[in-house]
Amino acid sequence: MNSDEPLIALDSVSKRYGSKEIIHDISFDVKRGEIVGFLGPNGAGKTTTMKMISGFTAATSGTVKVAGFDMAQDNLEGARRLGYLPEHPPLYEVLDVTSYLKFVAKVKRIPNHKMRSEIDRVISSCQLEAVTTREIFKLSKGYRQRVGLAQALIGDPDVLLLDEPTAGLDPGQIQETREVIRSFSENHAVLLSTHILPEVTLICKRIAIINQGRVLAVDSPAALQAASEQTSNVSADVSGSIDDIKREIESIDGVNNTRAIPISGQSQHYKIECQVEARDDIEADIAKAVTGAGNLHSLVRQQPSLENVFLKYVSESKSNSEVDK
Helix, strand or coil: CCCCCCCEEEEEEEEEECCEEEEEEEEEEECCCCEEEEECCCCCCHHHHHHHHHCCCCCCEEEEEECCEECCCCHHHHHCCEEEECCCCCCCCCCEHHHHHHHHHHHCCCCHHHHHHHHHHHHHHCCCHHHCCCEHHHCCHHHHHHHHHHHHHCCCCCEEEEECCCCCCCHHHHHHHHHHHHHCCCCCEEEEEECCHHHHHHHCCEEEEEECCEEEEEECHHHHHHHCHHHEEEEEEEEECHHHHHHHHHCCCCEEEEEEEECCCCCCEEEEEEEECCCCCHHHHHHHHHHHHEEEEEEEEECCCHHHHHHHHHHHHHHHHHHHC
């Protein structure tokens, strides 16, 4: 295949189970040397999409290609160029680490004369040297996850699919697993499914945000933040008639999604949070509105983070789906 072609390519892909459409016309790609974060809440469609890319299940419509091979027509050839770590790694726990990796290497048809060097390579890549002779059931969850990564790497596939690779790990194990993933990303196309926001900011070049089976945005973390300046938040500590204060704030052009949170133990004292557009004088307008209807004790503007960008896209997709019903 052409070196410039993406190693993972989805074009107008949908998946239906009976009358229920799970994935709705999604398109994105992953190139060699990229880690793309596939970000969405639980139940968004991430695992179903991973299964279509891996060839475990077929798309109802559209095309899924792995290393140039159409997974509807050349499923076997595509699968040979792919390593897959499901959310729950397929481990034979009574085997020791080396025996298990030998088994996987045989399944992947690694020639006997290359097997030792290949197993040594993935053990080194996943930092498993200290546990090669230990039975898998005796390993910590962090080491078990590394063994799962190692089995995906056997055969040096072009494409790696990692489904929630740090789920259930403690902070130290998460950091170790991220370093392992980052270390082998240079020569592979990596699609990393997660619902954990820090994951994508720390190791991913691009993000595909999915919710309710629809891809909502695909771009770098920085570009998504820059494109969503309107998700800046203003937080104000106020007191007085909350209905009057909210009414005055909501009348300001560029203020959205206002909510009031009572401050415990203080009568008629509230924290007001609202999303605002990116114009320099909007804080002054909010301050004027509050003081015209009540008392303003403090006002802070928070620039957009990836978290509120993500929440914006997800909340918008929910609102749109409710309108469509």
